[in-house]
Each structure stands twice: as structure tokens, then as C-alpha cells.
Amino acid sequence: MKMFLLGAEAIAQGAMDGGISGIYAYPGTPSTEIAEYVQRSKLAARKKIHSKWSVNEKTAMESGLGMSYAGKRAMVCMKHVGLNVAADPFINSAITGINGGLIITVADDPSMHSSQNEQDSRYFGKFAMIPIFEPSNQQEAYDMAREGFSFSEKYKIPAMIRITTRLSHSRYGVETKELIDENSISLPDDPKQFILLPANSRVRYKILLENQKNFKFESETSPYNKYFDGNDKSLGIIACGISYNYLIENYPGLNCPHPIIKIGQYPLPQKMIERLNSECEKVLILEEGYPIVEESLKGFFNHGKTIHGRLDETLPRDGELNPTIVARALGFKTKEGLPVPELIANRPPELCSGCSHRDVYDALNEAMKIYGEKRVFSDIGCYTLGALPPFNSINSCVDMGASITMAKGAADAGLIPSVAVIGDSTFTHSGITGLLDAVNENSPVTIVISDNSAVAMTGGQESSASGRIKEICLGVGVQPEHVRVLTPLKKNHNEMVEVMAEELAYNGVSVIIAERECIQTITKKKKNKTEL
Amino acid sequence: MKKDIILAGVGGQGILSIAAVIGLAAIEKGLFVKQAEVHGMSQRGGAVQSHLRISSNEIASDLIPAGEADMILSVEPMESLRYLPFLSNDGWIITNSTPFVNIPNYPEMKLLLDQINSYKNVIVINADETAKKIGSLKSSNVVLLGASSEHLDIPYRNLESGIRQLFGKKGESVVQLNLAALKAGADLVSEKK
Numbered sequence: 001m002k003m004f005l006l007g008a009e010a011i012a013q014g015a016m017d018g019g020i021s022g023i024y025a026y027p028g029t030p031s032t033e034i035a036e037y038v039q040r041s042k043l044a045a046r047k048k049i050h051s052k053w054s055v056n057e058k059t060a061m062e063s064g065l066g067m068s069y070a071g072k073r074a075m076v077c078m079k080h081v082g083l084n085v086a087a088d089p090f091i092n093s094a095i096t097g098i099n100g101g102l103i104i105t106v107a108d109d110p111s112m113h114s115s116q117n118e119q120d121s122r123y124f125g126k127f128a129m130i131p132i133f134e135p136s137n138q139q140e141a142y143d144m145a146r147e148g149f150s151f152s153e154k155y156k157i158p159a160m161i162r163i164t165t166r167l168s169h170s171r172y173g174v175e176t177k178e179l180i181d182e183n184s185i186s187l188p189d190d191p192k193q194f195i196l197l198p199a200n201s202r203v204r205y206k207i208l209l210e211n212q213k214n215f216k217f218e219s220e221t222s223p224y225n226k227y228f229d230g231n232d233k234s235l236g237i238i239a240c241g242i243s244y245n246y247l248i249e250n251y252p253g254l255n256c257p258h259p260i261i262k263i264g265q266y267p268l269p270q271k272m273i274e275r276l277n278s279e280c281e282k283v284l285i286l287e288e289g290y291p292i293v294e295e296s297l298k299g300f301f302n303h304g305k306t307i308h309g310r311l312d313e314t315l316p317r318d319g320e321l322n323p324t325i326v327a328r329a330l331g332f333k334t335k336e337g338l339p340v341p342e343l344i345a346n347r348p349p350e351l352c353s354g355c356s357h358r359d360v361y362d363a364l365n366e367a368m369k370i371y372g373e374k375r376v377f378s379d380i381g382c383y384t385l386g387a388l389p390p391f392n393s394i395n396s397c398v399d400m401g402a403s404i405t406m407a408k409g410a411a412d413a414g415l416i417p418s419v420a421v422i423g424d425s426t427f428t429h430s431g432i433t434g435l436l437d438a439v440n441e442n443s444p445v446t447i448v449i450s451d452n453s454a455v456a457m458t459g460g461q462e463s464s465a466s467g468r469i470k471e472i473c474l475g476v477g478v479q480p481e482h483v484r485v486l487t488p489l490k491k492n493h494n495e496m497v498e499v500m501a502e503e504l505a506y507n508g509v510s511v512i513i514a515e516r517e518c519i520q521t522i523t524k525k526k527k528n529k530t531e532l
Numbered sequence: 533m534k535k536d537i538i539l540a541g542v543g544g545q546g547i548l549s550i551a552a553v554i555g556l557a558a559i560e561k562g563l564f565v566k567q568a569e570v571h572g573m574s575q576r577g578g579a580v581q582s583h584l585r586i587s588s589n590e591i592a593s594d595l596i597p598a599g600e601a602d603m604i605l606s607v608e609p610m611e612s613l614r615y616l617p618f619l620s621n622d623g624w625i626i627t628n629s630t631p632f633v634n635i636p637n638y639p640e641m642k643l644l645l646d647q648i649n650s651y652k653n654v655i656v657i658n659a660d661e662t663a664k665k666i667g668s669l670k671s672s673n674v675v676l677l678g679a680s681s682e683h684l685d686i687p688y689r690n691l692e693s694g695i696r697q698l699f700g701k702k703g704e705s706v707v708q709l710n711l712a713a714l715k716a717g718a719d720l721v722s723e724k725k
Contacts, residue, residue: 006569029572114572137690139638170568170583173556242594249593323597335599337617341647343639344613347542349578351636382576457573 005174007167010138011077011105012037014145018219021072021100024060026429027458028079029114030168031107033375035077036461041223047182053455054430055464056400057082061089064102069159070195071186073101073149080108080121081493085430086210087124088499093158094128095196095204099188101149102158107168110289114457116380118318119288122266125160129208131215132160132266133224134241138172139222140264146177149217154463155211164288167242167321216267224264227272235386236280237264237272238333240293242321243286250330268293277305285309286328289322350385357383358497359423359488360450361393365499366493368419375415379403379431382456382518401430408438416444417504424451426464434478435511439477442508446500447476449473449511450488452518460521473511482510489516494505533563534589535685536596538615539582541607541631542654545574546673549698550580550605555687556694558586566591577634583616586686605680607659607673608632609644614654620632624653628682630660655679655721664716670711688718 003012012034027036038044038051050067051322052061057078058379063220064076065175078086082275085305090104106124109115125132129331133148135141144161152159195274215527217308219225237256240263248254259271260282277283277297282307294309308314313320326335351358360383368376368521378384397404404421404427411418424429427449451469455461465472473483484499485490503510537554539547542557555565561614568583583596598617603624606612612627619625627648631641648656657679663672673693681688699706 004555004565013588033571113570113574118684143546155667166568166594169571170566172566172591172594173559173564245592245594249597252589252592284583322595323593327597335597335620337599337601337619338651341613343643344610345579345637345639347579347611347635349543351575352576385576457576 001176003139003176004171005142005505006033006169006171007035007135007141007163008107008169009139009146010174011141011161011163012041013174014142015075015103016043016049016177017043017176018149019073019151019182020049021182021267022064022074023065023077024050024054024064024074025077026054026057026060026082027455027461028082029081029458029482030109030165031077032106032461033078033168033363034105034460041211050198053461053464057086058089061093061104062347062405063151063186064104065089065093065096065098068098068102069480070187071100072183075103075105075145077105078107079115079121080135081115081117081399083124085123090124091128092196094130094208095201096194097156097204097207098152098158099156099186100183101152103145103152103164106162107147108162108289110162115133116399118289121160121162122291122515125162125266128290129212130158130160130161131218134162134264134266136262136264137167138170138174139189140168142174143289144224144264146180152501155214157208157211162241164242164320173176174356175414177214180305187264195202212267216270218268219265219267219464220271221253222265225269225272226262228260228262229255230256230258230260233259233280234282236283237278238245238283238285238293239259240287243288243326246321246323247286254445263293268296274339275295280305282306282308284314286315286321286326286329297323304433313420328450345356348388350388350518351382354519355382356452356488356514356518357386357450359490359493360448360514361386361391363453363488363496363500364419364421364448365391365393367495369503371417371504375405375410375417376419376421377403377410377423378420379426381426383421383423383450386421400426401434404431404445404447405437406432407447408434408441410442410445411445417508418445419504420447421443422447423450423456424453424469425455426465428470428472432472435473435478435509436511445509446506447502447511449513451513451515453515454521456518456520460518461525465477469513473513478509478511481505482508482512484510485513485515487516533587533685535586536601536602537584537586537603537605538540538596538601538618539584540609540611540615541580542634543580545607545632545654546670547580547582548609550607550673551584552698553674553691554586554684554686556697557690559688560693561690566589566594568594572711578611579611579614579686587610596645603680605676607676609648609656610639612648622653624683625651625675626655626657626683628659628676629656630658630672636682655712660716660721663713666706666709666712666716668709670715671710674713675717675720676708678714678719679721680720681714
């Protein structure tokens with residue numbers, strides 16, 4: 001059957017057809033649609049495939065590993081920076097190895113369309129020393145997800161699928177294949193496999209090292225790594241993942257005269273690359289993300305062949321690739337279109353009209369006036385848009401949960417009061433532990449939890465502690481008289497300013513919970529109701 | 533046959549529904565379709581675009597190369613000019629004239645419309661006004677799609693079928709409303725000739 005799927009959806013469909021019993025994820029652009037597709041799927045509902053959101057990427061990764069321990073197949077999904085959060089279980093899962101097939105799908109965001117950096121997850125895969133699949137198109141995304149589990153089980157190793165924004169969010173026809181049955185429960189043969197005590201870890205690590213030559217062999221013979229010979233050996237081209245599409249766009253009808261290696265599986269196929277290197281005068285490397293292939297081919301001294309890529313600026317050092325950039329790297333003259341006229345103004349994203357964060361920032365700005373600027377730490381979510389005019393309310397956005405702990409550190413340094421603004425879902429993702437740090441020292445911080453009962457920025461997914469934020473704060477140990485709950489509405493402005501002023505003046509931990517549901521999720525619910 | 537289309541607008545204006553109708557119509561016609569969308573942060577009232585590629589042959593790149601788009605189809609006038617570097621010399625700009633003003637420095641309307649009309653192949657319609665006449669402002673994106681229909685190289689009946697497929701589950705009245713919107717858009721353009 002042919003389906004018209006986003007790259008993200010192709011991976012989800014491939015994982016379901018590949019016999020997963022569960023998908024574990026935390027929403028993050030450009031990875032969100034993978035788990036959402038399973039959540040919507042009738043097949044998944046019928047088979048009771050687990051698909052509920054995890055609280056963060058680390059809990060997702062650990063749950064996926066747990067499902068694998070029990071012998072079943074699982075996929076874990078996240079955006080690139082989510083892998084930083086999940087790094088500990090991710091790296092160690094390469095040491096434990098797996099029981100049921102385990103695939104970690106990571107969606108990178110070069111050009112930072114919706115992210116704070118453009119880190120390349122292939123480095124993480126290499127760091128963990130596990131095989132990486134990098135699809136060039138939606139069909140490969142499907143195939144790699146579907147076949148990846150048996151590969152994972154063959155070597156008892158977790159595998160990574162790495163995609164980038166454009167593939168994740170681009171649709172094309174995908175031919176689906178028959179459904180593979182789920183595994184039944186089976187426990188690991190070796191009782192020590194998952195016990196990473198040093199003595200066991202040393203044994204497990206040797207197994208991982210020993211497996212490296214198998215992974216290399218698989219890469220040499222993989223259907224995803226292909227050598228296309230060409231007569232014109234003045235240049236050889238290595239194209240990784242989606243950059244292969246941009247290359248082929250420049251050679252309609254596949255008429256490229258140069259030898260090409262299309263890379264879709266790592267570690268790199270060494271023999272293939274040695275052949276290209278020995279037969280061609282120069283090598284051009286096309287890769288979306290960091291120049292990881294280019295660096296490994298160049299080595300430290302760069303004594304070999306001339307290698308063109310991002311490092312010598314044949315391609316830009318940062319940002320995503322596109323067919324025009326690749327055309328220029330190939331020396332083709334490109335079309336330019338027309339310039340954008342000067343009267344066109346930028347249109348940055350903004351908080352929705354009627355959004356509760358607007359009322360929170362209006363009140364906070366007023367309450368903060370007496371303390372001056374630059375002492376509001378914030379976090380990752382829609383409310384990060386409070387950094388832009390007309391609010392200009394916040395002074396930081398670094399990583400999930402950092403608002404609370406950065407405010408604490410600043411308070412430790414003597415910046416009193418220090419303020420944190422964090423959303424409900426970011427709070428449960430990574431804010432609770434930081435709050436405990438602050439409570440343990442009764443740090444003079446005022447924490448505003450702008451609770452809209454949704455993971456709003458990624459499309460209004462269910463937040464993991466809706467309605468329970470107050471209880472969590474009390475449970476962590478914030479003094480009950482300093483947990484204040486407000487309804488952020490224009491008519492409550494004065495009350496909000498007053499409460500904020502009181503808590504800012506308090507020399508200890510206070511939490512102000514501003515509770516009002518996301519305007520987008522309310523609209524969506526109403527719409528669904530009328531449609532029913 | 534090859535048609536590369538940039539769909540433009542502001543987050544929340546419904547450019548993905550236009551893409552879906554054209555995509556469904558093209559697939560029914562047996563063509564290849566590739567469509568790159570924008571999800572995430574810019575959907576919050578920011579500038580958004582989608583690259584829609586239709587071809588009788590397999591399509592390689594998910595993105596349209598600079599200077600090669602056959603059409604910019606925009607549900608908002610200022611956004612119709614943001615992606616000009618993608619438009620080919622013979623390409624068409626087809627845009628709604630009703631502005632979506634959510635920034636303080638939005639250009640003066642007369643200057644903006646003069647600028648739009650200064651290009652070679654332009655169709656400007658007030659899709660919002662037409663949609664209101666039909667009875668639903670929400671169908672303004674489909675009115676615009678209708679206005680583009682004769683430049684799509686996809687038979688009109690396939691577009692109608694695309695609408696039936698996309699809106700079918702919302703009921704026959706929604707389908708009829710959108711079919712009327714499509715026709716109104718197409719009629720607007722043929723009347724202008």
C-alpha cells in the first residue's frame with residue numbers, strides 16, 4: 001500500500017510495521033510527529049502499543065530500555081537537544097546492549113528553525129559506538145525503522161535513526177510492507193547483562209568494542225550505502241542522508257558523471273570510501289549538520305587528497321543544505337529569482353492573542369520595576385517569546401529547566417531577588433529537581449510557573465502534571481504560604497502584581513502558579529466538539 | 533510536467549489545507565508529489581511557507597531550488613513577496629489582498645499592492661471578501677486556491693475531488709461550501725480577463 005507520509009510519520013509507520021510494543025518520547029520539534037502518529041493510529045490502539053508521552057527524554061530512553069529488557073521492541077524519539085537529556089541512559093544502553101530490538105530516533109534541527117543549537121546527533125551515535133541509520137528519503141525512513149529492530153536484535157545493540165528537519169517535515173509516497181509480529185516477553189539470557197557494576201561493565205565494553213568490526217562489515221554491505229561509479233574521476237562525491245536528494249536534484253535523470261557514494265548507514269563503509277579516494281582526484285562531502293565525515297576523512301594533518309566540504313567553506317559551515325547550495329558547491333551557475341523588496345518587514349512568531357503568558361508578563365514587568373532589569377531567568381516553551389517586544393521580560397533561555405537553577409545560582413551570587421519563569425511541562429520535564437535544590441537552601445528565588453496545562457509550543461500535547469503543579473511544589477517542600485495560585489487575566493492584573501510584589505520581597509523560595517489553559521488547546525477542543 | 537509551488541502565509545492561516553487539496557488532486561492524477569512543511573515555533577503567528585512539488589517524474593529534493601518556483605501562492609499580501617528569490621522569471625504570484633497585521637511596522641497597503649502589481653505575472657484577489665459572500669471567512673484559502681486553478685496544470689475536477697477527500701469527514705455541507713469557494717475563486721479570475 002502506498003501512503004503519503006511525513007518523514008516522521010514514515011518512521012512511526014515503519015516502527016509499528018516492524019513490531020514495536022511501545023514508543024517513548026517527549027515532544028520536541030522536529031521529532032514530535034513520530035509519537036503523535038502512533039497515538040492517532042488505529043493499528044496501535046488495537047494492538048495496545050504504548051504511546052503515551054514520557055515526562056522527559058531521559059525517562060523515555062529508560063522506559064524504552066526497560067521494554068527491551070523484557071524482550072519487546074521499542075522506539076524512543078526525541079529532538080537533538082533531547083538526546084543531551086537522555087545521554088546517560090543512551091550511552092550506557094550501548095554497554096548493556098539490548099534484549100528486544102531498540103531504536104532511538106533523533107531529529108536534528110540544522111538552521112535552528114525551532115531550537116537553541118544545531119548539534120549533530122551522529123556524534124552521539126559515534127560516541128556511544130552504535131550503528132546509525134540516516135535516511136535520505138521517506139521510503140528509507142520507513143524501511144530503516146521497520147528493518148532496524150531485527151538489526152538491533154542481531155547484534156543485541158541499540159541503533160540510532162538520525163533525521164533532520166526537512167526530512168521529518170516533508171511528505172512523499174511511501175510503500176508499506178507487511179506487519180511483523182510483536183515479540184513475546186523474554187528475559188535476558190545473561191543475568192549480568194544489565195548490571196553495570198565495574199566488573200560487568202568491563203566485560204560488556206569489550207563486547208561493544210569487539211562488535212565494531214561487525215558494524216563496519218554491515219556498513220560495507222548495507223543496501224543504504226551505495227557506490228555509483230562515474231567516468232569523470234576529477235571529483236568523487238560522498239552524500240549523506242538527505243543531501244543525496246539535493247545532489248540528485250542537480251543531475252536530473254541520475255546523469256551525474258562523477259562517482260558517488262550515498263551514505264545511509266554508519267560507521268562509514270571504509271572500503272567504499274578508500275576506493276573513491278584512490279580513484280578520484282578530489283573529494284566533495286555533502287552532509288547535513290556538522291562536518292563529521294569530512295573531519296574523519298581529513299584527519300589531523302590533512303595530508304591526503306583535497307577534500308571539499310564545510311570545513312574549507314565549499315559549503316557554508318553552518319545551517320541546513322538545500323539544492324542551490326549544493327549546486328554552487330558543484331560549480332554550477334544557479335538561478336537567483338528576484339530580490340525581496342525592502343518594504344517587506346520581518347514577521348517573527350509571537351504569543352497568541354488571548355494567551356495567558358501575556359498577562360503573566362504584563363504583571364511581572366510591573367512588579368519587577370523597582371528591582372530593575374536583567375534578573376528574570378526563563379526557559380523553553382511559548383513563553384520564551386516573552387524575550388521579544390513588546391514584553392522584553394526575560395533574560396535567559398538555555399535548556400529545559402534551567403530557569404530555576406540559574407535563578408538559584410544567581411541568588412547564591414547575591415542577585416536578590418532572582419526570578420524564574422517556567423511552563424508547566426518544562427517544570428515537570430526538568431524543573432522539579434532544581435526546585436528541590438532551591439528548597440534545600442531556602443534560596444531567595446521567586447519562581448513563576450506559567451501553567452497553561454499543555455505542551456503548547458509543539459502543538460498542545462498533554463502536559464504530564466496538569467492540575468497537580470501546586471501539590472508537587474508543596475511535596476518538594478515549598479512553604480504553603482509561599483505557594484500562590486493566580487488566574488492570569490487582564491481583570492486580575494492588580495491582584496497579580498500585588499502577589500508578585502509580596503513574593504519578590506520574601507527572602508526565600510516562593511512559587512507563583514499562574515493557571516489558565518492554552519488558548520490554542522481550548523479552541524481545538526471546541527472545534528473537535530462541534531465536529532462530533 | 534513539473535510544478536513547483538511556494539505556499540506562503542502566516543502561522544494559523546491554513547496554507548497546509550491548500551497544500552493538502554493540491555496534493556490529493558495531483559496524486560489522483562497519478563503524479564508524484566513532495567511537500568515540505570513548517571512546524572514548530574513559527575506557527576505562532578510568524579511567517580510560514582511550504583514547498584509543494586508536483587511532477588510526472590520522481591522528485592529528488594524536498595526543497596525547491598532558488599529561482600525555479602512556478603508559483604507563489606500566498607494567503608497574505610506581504611508574505612507573497614517574501615519568497616521572491618525562489619520564483620522563476622516566468623513564475624506567477626497569486627495572492628490574497630487582505631492583510632494580516634500583527635506587527636507594528638507592516639508596510640502601507642498602497643505601497644505594498646503597487647509593489648505586488650509591479651511584477652510580471654500577478655493575480656491579486658480579495659479572497660476574504662469573496663469567502664464572506666459565500667458564507668464562511670474560513671474558506672478564504674480555498675477561494676485563493678480556486679484563483680490559482682488554471683495555472684496549476686491539474687484538471688479542475690481533480691481539485692474538486694481533493695476537496696471532497698479532505699473535507700469529506702466534516703460533512704457534506706462543509707464539502708459544498710469549499711466547492712463553492714473553489715468555484716468563486718476560479719470565476720473571479722476568469723471574469724477579470
